[in-house]
Amino acid sequence: MTSRLFKVLVTHPEVPKQVLDTLKQKCEVIVCKNVPPLKSEVLEKIQGADAILWAHYQPLNGEILDAAGSQLKAVSTMSSGIDYVDIAEFKKRQMPLGHTPRAVNNSVADIAIGLMISAGRLFHEGRRMIETSQWETDRHDWLMGQEISDSTVGFFGFGGIGQVIARRLLSFDVKKIIYNTRTKKPNEADFNASHVAFDQLLSDSDFIIVASPLTPETKGIFNAEAFAKMKPNCVFVNVARGQIVDQHALYNALKKRQIFAAGLDVTTPEPLPSDDPLLSVPNCIILPHVGTSTAQTTIKMGNIAVQNILNALEGKPMVAPAY
Template sequence: MSMGRPKVLVTHPEVPLTAINLLKESCDVTVCEGLPAPTREEILTKSKGMDGILWATHCKLDAEALDAAGPQLRSISSKSAGIDYIDVVEVKRRGIPLGHTPGVLSNAVADLAVGLMIAASRRFTEARRILDTCDWNVDSPRWMLGQDIQGSTVGIVGFGGIGQAIVKRLKGFEVGEFLYTGHSPKEDGEKLGATFVTFDALLKRSDFVVVSCPLNHETNGMFDAVAFSKMKSTAIFVNVARGDIVHQEALVDALVNKRIYAAGLDVMSPEPLPIDNILLKLENVVLIPHLGSATIKTRESMANLAAQNVLKGLAGEKMICPV
């Protein structure tokens, strides 16, 4: 254990100052500098000798990273809800307290999910390209681009904080039926008027399929060609979770061959998406660059929570949001 004030590394220079200043009250803080994002080499080099780390990138936090920091490391928190880039087993094997930041981003991600539902179902990408050609003809069937949310069946895959926040927001849209799937029914599902069904039933019955589950060994690639083949040809697919939950080639095939109506994606694989990727060329998909939690208020709340987790770990106390 280091003598005197604990040493803490913040792995990204754009972490809100409120969080950095909170750490500085009782710790000596080093902040990585590289932009647009620090390299893994910089992070691992600067982590040497640190007592705590506020891990604010999606760079892998694995045995190599832990070894680079050294055996004195005794507190880590990610600045994210998802922890798919963290080797949780290895961190816990070494007895290092690990925190993350769920909950505080649920509302921002849910807002975005609803926005993508509207943008994809009303084919914003295709409509925008009509503007580019000045081919306006309001009497043409081509202008009838949309599917309605009102009266539809909305299926939520992953009924945690984000999934439930999506349902709450959609109540005002007069949705016909809410479905959700997972390991087991949830009491909150009944309170929100959502019905627990199997994954297959959700795919077959839903007009909108919204993905808000974590990425893990069960969900990795769960949306494959078989899954898309079970969906309605009029279905809209929305993903605000992780790109690797989807077999992207299967999604492209479903969109190109009109096996589903449209998709709205905040996440994809890889990220950043190469500029020549076919998804960027399709008219029936709306893409945004992983903006789920990207509001000023939400990102600040996430950073502050991560900083508090780190401080709790350093003090030998239970973190506010432990993994």
């Protein structure tokens, strides 16, 4: 008598085919069909699942785990950040939870460097001036930007993504890399980086890159007081989570030219409404959270999530456990 295949629910239909094919070699795979995923469909199809590949950003909590049933053995997200997951609930149930942190490092680092350049050199403001016939040719100070070379770059958060960004920045001949984290990084010498207090990060940085997880401690930490401590030439870049920033305070800082410019790949909410005040300031470039949106990264994320699930179903440690 043959044993049954493990049943795995995949919550998004656009997980790459080659990722699903790997999973189908060992499991019965049920795929949700709606884009965006509907909670009602997830709750219906999740019943009896042995594992879940959570491939979207809606809340992952006790309600979902209860709907699956007591046979559920493992869950893996297909993301690096897991601020939408009720970690305490998973720990209480001793439910294995995986995520895909290292897979996103290169693509998010590329976006961060792109935002540093495009915000620092006022790409968006320049484009708007072309569109409104305000291209000026006689002023030497017109659209004067900020260079990365010989600058002090500050990181709020210096984990995997931050360190990949820092490695790329070494080739830009930056003057100094500083970072603020809860503890000093043992490998900071690899990047000629120095651990500093939060206030020093704000006051010393020509560029500030937010690459930190969203936690109760980091939520809203970049507020009006923080922006007031930054240099007037500071370029602020956020590739982490929108809620780390008080966007009204950021709007005011940009509108008053209290800081030089900002580049954002993440906002609150997402999607950002078309009438949001941040879209009205010329010195702010905003992307629609595309930091991980490359074919290579999506496949890497999917493969890690699948391996997390297969390992857990076989009684082995996940390759990327979330806790």
